Amino acid sequence: MKHLLNRVIIVLLLLAAAQNVFSQDLKLWYKKPAEKWTDALPIGNGTLGAMFYGGISSDRIQFNEQTLWSGSPRKYQRDGAATYLPEIRNLLFAGKQAEAEALAEKHFMGKKNNEDTYPADSAAWVNKMRAINGPQQQSFQDVAWKIMKLPTEQGWEKAPGFEGLDGAVWFRTIFEVPADWKGKDLLLSLGRVRDIDFTYINGKQIGNTSGTAYRKYIIPAADLHTGTNVLAIQVFNFNDKGGLTSAAKELMIYPVGVQVSSVKGGITSGETISGVDEKGTVIKPIKLAGNWKYWIQDANPPAYPSYQADYLPFGDLILNFKTSSQVMDYKRDLDIGKAVATTTYNSNGVNFTREYLASDPAKAIIIHLKASKPGQINMVALLQTSHKISSVHQVDANTIALDVKVQKGVLKAVSYLYIKALSGTVKVINNQISISKADDVTIYLTAATSFKNYKDVSGKPDEICKQALQAAKTKTFAQLKAQSITDYQQYFNTFSVNLGPGKVDVPTDERIKTYSVAFDPGLLALYMQYGRYLLISCSRPNSKLPANLQGIWNDQMVPSWGSKFTTNINLQMNYWPAEELNLTPCEKPLFKMISQLAVTGAQTAKIHYDAPGWILHHNTDIWLGTAPINASNHGIWQGGAAWLCHQLWEHYLYTGDIDFLKKHYAEMKGAAEFFVSTLVKDPVTGFLISTPSNSPEHGGLVAGPTMDRQIIRDLFKNCISASEILKTDDAFRKTLQEKYAQIAPNKVGKFGQLQEWMEDKDDTADTHRHVSHLWGVYPGTDITWDSTPQMMKAAEKSFQYRGDEGTGWSLAWKVNLMARFKQGDHAMLLVNKLLSVAENGSAKERGGVYHNLFDAHPPFQIDGNFGGAAGIAEMLLQSQQGYIDLLPALPSSLPDGELKGICARGGFVLNMLWKGGKLQQVQVTSKIGRECVLKYGDMQTSFKTEAGKTYTVNGLLKTI
Secondary structure, eight states: OHHHHHHHHHHHHHHHHHHHHTTSOOEEEESSOOSSTTTSEEEEOSSEEEEEOOOSSEEEEEEEETTOBSBOSOOOOOTTGGGGHHHHHHHHHTTOHHHHHHHHHHHTSOOOTTTTTHHHHHHHHHHHHHTOOSTTSTTOOOTTSEEEEEOOTTOGGGSTTOTTOOEEEEEEEEEEEOGGGTTOOEEEEEEOEESEEEEEETTEEEEEEESSOOEEEEEOGGGOOSEEEEEEEEEEEOSSSOEEOSOGGGOEEEETTOEEEEOSSOGGGTOOEEEEOTTOOEEOOEEOOEEEEEEEEESOOOOOOOSSOOBOOOEEEEEEEOOOSOEEEEEEEEETTTTEEEEEEEETTEEEEEEEEEETTTTEEEEEEEESSTTOEEEEEEEEOSOSEEEEEEEETTEEEEEEEOTTBSOEEEEEEEEEESSSEEEEETTEEEEEEESEEEEEEEEEESOOBTTBOOOOHHHHHHHHHHHHTTSOHHHHHHHHHHHHHHHHTTOEEEOSOOOTTSOHHHHHHTOOTTTOHHHHHHHHHHHHHHHHHHOOTTOSSOOBTTBTOOOOSSOGGGGOEETTTHHHHHTHHHHHTTOGGGGHHHHHHHHHHHHHHHHHHHHHHOOSSOOOOSEEOTTOOOSOOSOHHHHOOOOHHHHHHHHHHHHHHHHOOHHHHHHHHHHHHHHHHHHHHHOEEOTTTOOEEOOSEEETTEEEEESSOHHHHHHHHHHHHHHHHHHHHHTOOHHHHHHHHHHHHHBOOOOBOTTSOBOSSSSSOOOTTOOOSOOGGGTTTTTOOSSOTTTOHHHHHHHHHHHHHHOSOOOHHHHHHHHHHHHHTTOHHHHHHHHHHHTSBTTSGGGGGSOOBOTTOOBBSSSBOTHHHHHHHHHHHHHHEEOTTSSEEESTTOOTTOOSEEEEEEEETTTEEEEEEEETTEEEEEEEEESSOOOEEEEETTEEEEEOOOTTOEEEEETTSOBO
């Protein structure tokens, strides 16, 4: 009966929200195809993700599968690490941070894959590459070599054919030495080269450098010729970016002693570079930027040791059309209310339509092409990938398959492409699918990997693709589309928002450029719903993994930060909007990962800390590494497991789900057991603290950072409450209560600020992007206006010193913090920064959004989208203090608005209307029958509720 009642409640909520959802501004649209990846539009079904460009003669659909990663199952912990823990702590207590970091770097960091064998293997490989004699010689014939434009400022991985390349590459170019430079030593400026270069002039080596230091080599006059000279460089790249990666203005040759300067404007936009010699004579340097010859000597160096794995792109579906270049009425859009994208245009009187969707029921990406006149669709479809170990083969008359083997890992993957046409012909020619004289075409794309779980890679991707395709191709596109929309809308239609009219007749890229909340509040609502769209699209209940740094969308073989799960805020931020914005089912993959991390984290707790329970440091990957990574000055951070347990407790607070709490209490208890065992007394204050740790990612290795103490208090408090609710663990509860009282408290420093560390050493000029010590304000509740108003004021002071600027995710966090401070107009100022144009000047390095509304760290990180959506919600409703606070931080720029389906702790779903900056009406639906306490300004009311019933109050909180 209880389950039936809950189903009735859900249906009623869906219907109520659906009445308003389709009146919203729910489309991103553009008048031209995407030019770059951050112009393309995302679709996803929680497992498959794709970015479509909407090109006219050639359409690129770049796709991903969420479990395609590098690496393999392995042990991440470093045996013997715990032996060094006491000494590291003693060094920190003695104020010897540098010594502590050095010791920890050597003995306490996690273990990299193949780190033991790599030095010898790498040295042997380099010696083999160096044994070549020829490309450096002036007389060498390089006519068969290919051309590349240098420098590749973002690394050669951005160049066609170089995606994900590690190895040895030769570059050659010629330059002309003028007669009046005869007898002069010249200076060769190469800028940065990653990672090692051996540089030759006319066959003679003039330099060799390892690392990313700037290269400036002197070329003796005796080694030069008047006229033509040959510059050859052998570049070794072992991992990550490769090649000549400095700006073009660094790449030049000029006489020694010349002082070179440049006129601003950028080398590609008219910058002039000149020098002056000791006599004051103007000297023009020889510019080397431009086309160079290159030869990839070897693309298979020994695998570089890495702490964790990378999320990888799968491939591209390319649709090449035989079409006229005369195109009219072009439009590309994404309807986030239906999760259907469309490209339309007219060519020679024929209307062409392409629809794109990622269907969870069909387990496939589906594309439908239609022409308004018969026989007008003529195209070739092909699959391609950047993976070096790959092949394409024909499956049957309508199907081809792409097989992939991860070069630096164990996973295998398969993608099937099947095409059917209601008219015309379909043929497979040279492993490409050709369609001729069709007017209605449906494309089915499936993909899968051999990943089953973090310990098992025995999956059969070929069978998975076949089964999905076999089921999908029995349905018409209309059936697939309807099924996909219905499935998607069961999540999306639980919430709607109206913040005022929007400029729906303006393309989204133009809309972003001219955005002002005063004139386009609709874009703010669209951005909020777009965050929900992205979460549904990359994290479904049946997803094997939660959303990573880029959700499930990535086109780089060497993605920034590995596109992993960063657990010192980013993974958690991905799920900030899930509860409040009525997307609870999307959290299931996160909860599953937490349970698995508790297993691998227990191994790290034992080996690195000789402790019970479990721990997670600041990153994890598909293989669930939990040991510290990267560097000791920021990689040893103890709060990851405890913070993830906060997400578990929040789910219980929103839903009241006792069964869920029973299931996950063990993870909460395990995280608490770790700190019960490892907290030590601070020798100065006598309080309990965590050490060694870090205030992410700021200030180096320390003892007892404020963020740790806030998170640990939160964990202990929640475990105490959970054990009381579940009537279990009386003795452990008492231990937690005793320890809780001994944890070092928050402190106010000499500037009136909330201290970030145990010591009062905050710098008021410090504008670091992390505001870690404010965790207790948001997402935690360690500091609130009701319980600790003076500490809240100190936190505000810290925020003021840290400043409003930040990268995308940092701005999103600050929006939430300012909402908790109840400063609505300031919160909106930060939202406006979050919606600034990422491609523009100063915003380029400080966050904003790209043309497709993706958040810019920069580069793209999806957590800013999710955190931003949560922050706007937090301005309009809060429930962390035991009551529902209505419009707690309403900005003056949003005087009118309506929400339907927003959720509050205690199991409540609210519809809320305000006008002229004043609350008009609230409808509260109780899901679990708890007492409801509403607060609006100085007014407060409370009433008992019954599960399934709705209660209505007016702007004065009087029952209607």
